[in-house]
Amino acid sequence: METRAHHVLVGLFTVIVVVAALLFALWLAKSSADRQFAEYQVEFNEAVNGLSLGSAVQYNGIKVGDVTQLKLDPKDPRKVLAHIRVGSDTPVRQDTHAKLTLTGVTGLSIIQLSGGSPGSPLLVSHDGQPPVIIATPSPLSRILANGEDLVTNINEVVERANVLLSPENTEHVSHMLEHLDQATGTVAAERDDIRLLLQQLAQASRQANETLAQTGQLVRSANGLVDNQARATLDSARNAMASLEHSAAEFDHILSDNHAAITGGLQGFSELGPAIRELRGAAGSLRSVSRRLDENPAGVLLGREGSKEFEP
Numbered sequence: 001m002e003t004r005a006h007h008v009l010v011g012l013f014t015v016i017v018v019v020a021a022l023l024f025a026l027w028l029a030k031s032s033a034d035r036q037f038a039e040y041q042v043e044f045n046e047a048v049n050g051l052s053l054g055s056a057v058q059y060n061g062i063k064v065g066d067v068t069q070l071k072l073d074p075k076d077p078r079k080v081l082a083h084i085r086v087g088s089d090t091p092v093r094q095d096t097h098a099k100l101t102l103t104g105v106t107g108l109s110i111i112q113l114s115g116g117s118p119g120s121p122l123l124v125s126h127d128g129q130p131p132v133i134i135a136t137p138s139p140l141s142r143i144l145a146n147g148e149d150l151v152t153n154i155n156e157v158v159e160r161a162n163v164l165l166s167p168e169n170t171e172h173v174s175h176m177l178e179h180l181d182q183a184t185g186t187v188a189a190e191r192d193d194i195r196l197l198l199q200q201l202a203q204a205s206r207q208a209n210e211t212l213a214q215t216g217q218l219v220r221s222a223n224g225l226v227d228n229q230a231r232a233t234l235d236s237a238r239n240a241m242a243s244l245e246h247s248a249a250e251f252d253h254i255l256s257d258n259h260a261a262i263t264g265g266l267q268g269f270s271e272l273g274p275a276i277r278e279l280r281g282a283a284g285s286l287r288s289v290s291r292r293l294d295e296n297p298a299g300v301l302l303g304r305e306g307s308k309e310f311e312p
Helices: 002-036 139-145 147-164 167-189 191-257 259-264 272-295 297-302
Strands: 037-044 056-059 062-072 080-087 096-103 108-115 132-134
Touching: 056 080, 080 108, 096 132, 167 191
Parallel strands: 037 132, 056 108
Antiparallel strands: 037 080, 056 062, 062 080, 096 108
């Protein structure tokens, strides 16, 4: 009996020592874990659909912690307070931003941290409470908040599509397609005639171009002929005018030199006055012809007036 009682005491002592060792190991592990993590409080001014305890906390796409608590703000139930735990080596700074992000197609949400410039100081607590990070509005939350309006708009679009695709409109579209098919069939049946018509139009166009080219060449030739003849006639008229002026000058000189004799014998030469007047009239006519040749040589030679400019 004494031996059995001794063994029981030894076993009981062994169990107590093992349990104490386990408890001490757990305490050390908890203390080490507490020293390896830093706690923060993220304040959301929107609904946190899909976020739950244990949801991941990422910093620029890398998981750095998880959510340890979710609750409503006692002072303002419109706000949601999320307590997160991240690694103590995570550089959470005063300009670090937080927002709610949807992961994949599972509908689960996470807290995404971003930002944090190197020059910004670290975010630390000064009153013993976890530091607060104000979350920025999430596009996902705005989409979910406007989901009712989006569904309403979709319903309106579907309703209008149903009206557009009513049996009457469908029948009209069918008639339009039938008419279009008939028109294309007619065009296909007359494609030989259409091809011949196009060929005739092309030939007529070439002939018209040739006619225009010939007309232009004829006009250039006529202009050259008129210019040459007009120039020759104008030169002849100028020479005649110069000769006539020279003769008139000599005649005036003779009259000046023999003025006394002519005055004395004027009665014997009564026919000299009309001859002089006719000579001067001829000179005036030659001047008029010369002026007309200068202004419009083609009109004078061809007997037609010069073309008048069209003024709109």
